[in-house]
Amino acid sequence: MQNALQNLFLSLVNVAVVLAVAPFFEGIIRKLTAMVQSRQGPPVAQPYFDLLKLLGKEDIESGESPAMQRFSSYLSLATLLVVAAILPVGGRAVLGGSVDCILLIYLLTLSGIATLLAGLAAGSTYSLMGMSREMMCMMLLEPLFAVALLIGALHTGSLRLDAILNGSVYSSAGFPFSGYLMLGVMLFSLQAFVGRLPFDVTEAETEIMEGPLMEYSGPKLAMFKYARMAKLVIYCFLLVALFAPWGCGSGDYLMNWLLLLAKVAVVVVLVTVVAATHARYRIDQVIRYYGILLGISLLALGLAVFGY
Helix, strand or coil: CHHHHHHHHHHHHHHHHHHHHHHHHHHHHHHHHHHHCCCCCCCCCHHHHHHHHHHCCCCCCCCCCHHHHHHHHHHHHHHHHHHHHHCCHHHCCHHHHCCEHHHHHHHHHHHHHHHHHHHHHHCCHHHHHHHHHHHHHHHHHHHHHHHHHHHHHHHHCCCEHHHHHCCCCCCCCCCCHHHHHHHHHHHHHHHHHCCCCCCCCCCCHHHHCCHHHCCCCHHHHHHHHHHHHHHHHHHHHHHHHHHCCCCCCCCCHHHHHHHHHHHHHHHHHHHHHHHHHCCCCCHHHHHHHHHHHHHHHHHHHHHHHCCC
């Protein structure tokens, strides 16, 4: 009973930290982007104010299916918060170590499906165009992260999420060659996973007017914006946990969190610099790019099967 309560508490701490720091990192991105582009930019706390303003607005029902619009907005954030709840931070297995990487893959895919439902429920031309782009990107992008987790499972001999993310894959035994390939794939696909330039083709404000989110405002839009911020933190955490877990597997729980957030901040800065210095790719360029990365990831999976 005590262990169950401790696991529940750790899960709630994970969710609270992600909710608290996600707008902060978004504020850092805006500020750094402005600095790179020789602008002053908004204050770092501006995303908090934006979310509060949207939550206080009237919830206008303007789409083809208002009930589906509400459901998709809640689903987009809820799935990411469940992901945050099951993450083994600081080497601690949440839920008694019963969470596997298959569940993580399902949840991350479900978050993308929420965007598809949002565009379909809105029903406008731009929303449907954004939905079709999201679908094409998901078919090529989501398998990349699934392959990264499966390679970790092959090297550890376990599907348990805490075993894969606790550094036992790329620790003293040496970094396998398949790990180097997947590290490159994940670094080159991180911008796409978090929906930042030059891979924000799904929303593309200057082309399709935010695509699936065009018909949304008020609290529903706040949920989608919050989910986008949380996705940035979660994917950066997963990248760090998979390929740079050193120093986060033992010791004080609070220090583990602080060290982890410091690493995430470094990755966020990298994402910001790339986004601020690159123009958006065309959808056909994005699909070809994803196809190349998918081919490399499948090669890495084949090598991992034979222990390389």
